[in-house]
Amino acid sequence: MYSVGDKIIYGENGVCTVSKIAPLEMSGSSKDKLYYHLDPLVGSGTYYAPIDSCAFMRPVISREEAEALIDAIPGIAPAICNDNRFNHVDAFYKELFKQHSCEALVAIVKGLHSRMSERKTKSSRAETTMKRAKDMLHGELSIALGIDISDVEAYIIRRLGNT
Numbered sequence: 001m002y003s004v005g006d007k008i009i010y011g012e013n014g015v016c017t018v019s020k021i022a023p024l025e026m027s028g029s030s031k032d033k034l035y036y037h038l039d040p041l042v043g044s045g046t047y048y049a050p051i052d053s054c055a056f057m058r059p060v061i062s063r064e065e066a067e068a069l070i071d072a073i074p075g076i077a078p079a080i081c082n083d084n085r086f087n088h089v090d091a092f093y094k095e096l097f098k099q100h101s102c103e104a105l106v107a108i109v110k111g112l113h114s115r116m117s118e119r120k121t122k123s124s125r126a127e128t129t130m131k132r133a134k135d136m137l138h139g140e141l142s143i144a145l146g147i148d149i150s151d152v153e154a155y156i157i158r159r160l161g162n163t
Contacts, residue, residue, distance in 0.1 A: 005018065009056070011055050018037070035049060060143045061140060066140075066141050067145075073110075073156065074160065090125075
C-alpha cells in the first residue's frame with residue numbers, strides 16, 4: 001500500500017503523486033471502498049484507483065537506478081517497427097508502453113528519433129508517441145534525480161558526454 005505523498009508510476013499515465021486515500025466523493029459510490037487519489041506530474045486532473053486495484057502501480061525508480069539507466073542508454077536498442085500499417089505500428093508501441101519500464105521508454109524514443117530523422121515529413125502519430133514516451137521517462141527521472149522535468153534532457157546529455 002502506498003501513502004499520501006508517495007510518487008508512483010500508475011499504469012501508462014506516468015508519475016503520479018498520491019494526494020489522498022479516501023472513498024470517492026460521488027453520489028452512489030461506496031463509502032467503504034478506499035481509492036488512491038492520484039495527481040499526475042505531467043498533465044492535469046486526478047486519477048482514482050481502488051487501493052485493491054489490479055492496475056499497474058510501482059514506486060518511482062531510485063536515484064542509483066536512474067543514473068544506471070542513463071549510463072546504459074547508448075546500449076539500449078531502438079524500438080523500430082518495420083511495418084507501416086497504422087494499426088500495427090500502434091500495437092507495436094502499445095506493447096512497449098505496457099512494459100512499464102524506463103528501458104522500454106528509451107527504446108521508443110530512440111526508435112522514433114531514428115525513424116523521424118530518416119523521413120522528410122513528420123508523422124503526427126510518431127510525434128505524439130515520442131512526446132508521451134519522453135514525458136513518462138523524463139517525469140520519472142526528474143523525481144528520481146531530484147531535478148526539474150525541464151532539466152532532464154540536459155542532464156542526460158551532460159552525463160553521457162562525460163562517459
